[in-house]
Amino acid sequence: AQTVTQSQPEMSVQEAETVTLSCTYDTSENNYYLFWYKQPPSRQMILVIRQEAYKQQNATENRFSVNFQKAAKSFSLKISDSQLGDTAMYFCAQGTSYGKLTFGQGTILTVHP
Amino acid sequence: EADIYQTPRYLVIGTGKKITLECSQTMGHDKMYWYQQDPGMELHLIHYSYGVNSTEKGDLSSESTVSRIRTEHFPLTLESARPSHTSQYLCASNNGGLNARNTEAFFGQGTRLTVV
Numbered sequence: 001a002q003t004v005t006q007s008q009p010e011m012s013v014q015e016a017e018t019v020t021l022s023c024t025y026d027t028s029e030n031n032y033y034l035f036w037y038k039q040p041p042s043r044q045m046i047l048v049i050r051q052e053a054y055k056q057q058n059a060t061e062n063r064f065s066v067n068f069q070k071a072a073k074s075f076s077l078k079i080s081d082s083q084l085g086d087t088a089m090y091f092c093a094q095g096t097s098y099g100k101l102t103f104g105q106g107t108i109l110t111v112h113p
Numbered sequence: 114e115a116d117i118y119q120t121p122r123y124l125v126i127g128t129g130k131k132i133t134l135e136c137s138q139t140m141g142h143d144k145m146y147w148y149q150q151d152p153g154m155e156l157h158l159i160h161y162s163y164g165v166n167s168t169e170k171g172d173l174s175s176e177s178t179v180s181r182i183r184t185e186h187f188p189l190t191l192e193s194a195r196p197s198h199t200s201q202y203l204c205a206s207n208n209g210g211l212n213a214r215n216t217e218a219f220f221g222q223g224t225r226l227t228v229v
Contacts, residue, residue: 033212033216033217035217035218037220043222044220044221044222044223045203045205045220046220047217050214050217052212089153091155091156093218095207095209095216095218096209096216097209097210097216098163098209099143099144099163099207099208099209099210099216099218100144100146100158100161100209101146101205101207101216101218103155103156104155105154105155106153106154106155106156108153
């Protein structure tokens, strides 16, 4: 069974600064994938970034990057140059080739002007 | 935007009524999922399907039922709605496979259900 843990229920950051959201997971699978999703208030859940577990290189997408520590089963998300539009609930998720994703509890991020 | 659609977006209904929440996707995905989410809270998987005529219960017990008669369609039904069913219901789909791009799940906009 997979578990995903986000230990930060809420985070806040000033506009233009950097914030890191934490995520740890546990799995017995050898081949798996990790994701960060963003859910803005009253809006659709969208993918922020994805990472294959077999790749050592950390994924980056513009202002978003991850710190993937496979041995520690850690997958944190760093948001650089935070913008007001980054205010949302962020979910860490782990999936396997079967397709089913396991989500963490979520972290509410508020970006202050 | 992802090609996965949920209707209705909002529904207020009386106790005891039968309701069906619709979910359709045009991406040809094999796998579809229903999640229940209270506002600002985590997602709970209540049903999933790995293909036509395949349905399974998720991690959270739910009184709802689902069907998968067509690949693109995965409706959720509550035979007799109760106030405890008040929540947001999210539908998602993916293919699964040997890379993260295929395993990425796409979400609908959700149905916010209120049972009075």
